[in-house]
Amino acid sequence: xxxxxxxxxTLSVQEGDNSIINCAYSNSASDYFIWYKQESxxxxxxxxxxxxxMDKRQGQRVTVLLNKTVKHLSLQIAATQPGDSAVxxxxxxxxxxxxxxxxxTFGKGTxxxxxx
Amino acid sequence: xxxxxxxxxxxxxxxxxxxxxxxxxxxGHATLYWYQQILGQGPKLLIQFQNNGVVDDxxxxxxxxxxxxxxxVDSTLKIQPAKLxxxxxxxxxxxxxxxxxxxxxxxxxxxxxxxx
Numbered sequence: 001x002x003x004x005x006x007x008x009x010t011l012s013v014q015e016g017d018n019s020i021i022n023c024a025y026s027n028s029a030s031d032y033f034i035w036y037k038q039e040s041x042x043x044x045x046x047x048x049x050x051x052x053x054m055d056k057r058q059g060q061r062v063t064v065l066l067n068k069t070v071k072h073l074s075l076q077i078a079a080t081q082p083g084d085s086a087v088x089x090x091x092x093x094x095x096x097x098x099x100x101x102x103x104x105t106f107g108k109g110t111x112x113x114x115x116x
Numbered sequence: 117x118x119x120x121x122x123x124x125x126x127x128x129x130x131x132x133x134x135x136x137x138x139x140x141x142x143x144g145h146a147t148l149y150w151y152q153q154i155l156g157q158g159p160k161l162l163i164q165f166q167n168n169g170v171v172d173d174x175x176x177x178x179x180x181x182x183x184x185x186x187x188x189v190d191s192t193l194k195i196q197p198a199k200l201x202x203x204x205x206x207x208x209x210x211x212x213x214x215x216x217x218x219x220x221x222x223x224x225x226x227x228x229x230x231x232x
Binding site: 008031032034036041042043044045046049051089091093101103104105106107108109 | 120147156157158159160161164166171172207209215217218220221222223224225226
């Protein structure tokens, strides 16, 4: 189940289950979204991305869904494995009309715990 | 392809001391980012370089933090003097171009700073 811990929301699942991690983003004009995975002691690692003109994108075992109406992003992981245990962050790219450069704003993260 | 390199990996200092972090981005990447990640939170952008020029330092506490990327490759981030609230992981990331919407940022392992 999903619970809110002292620092991070935590999702605990069994190996082989499907996992769904949710994210509410802040800027309705953001045009690009990314999911990152961060294991303990490491930097964030790119998982999958989606542009705002799409509502679904699939990768290997992962799917990202985008609902712009309610500013919601989700990451679905199929057949979750113990190696998927990590903190997952969503990031959005707000519009940068002046600089033109790509700057990301990260969400707070969700910890995924997969038990064998 | 080598990833983003950072050093040191860990640093413990006392408040009011100075500290410097080093980053070597992926070869050929024009854009370099420094993020601060406080425990339990997502990374927060401190400064973004395009080659050796600054394109965004709006969230850098300029009274104590400074960063440079003199030759458009390696970068250093300095804190002088450090405060207790500077305890965090400092992440360096790089991307190929910086201006494309889908320009992926690749992160280094980070430097964990503890200020006592």
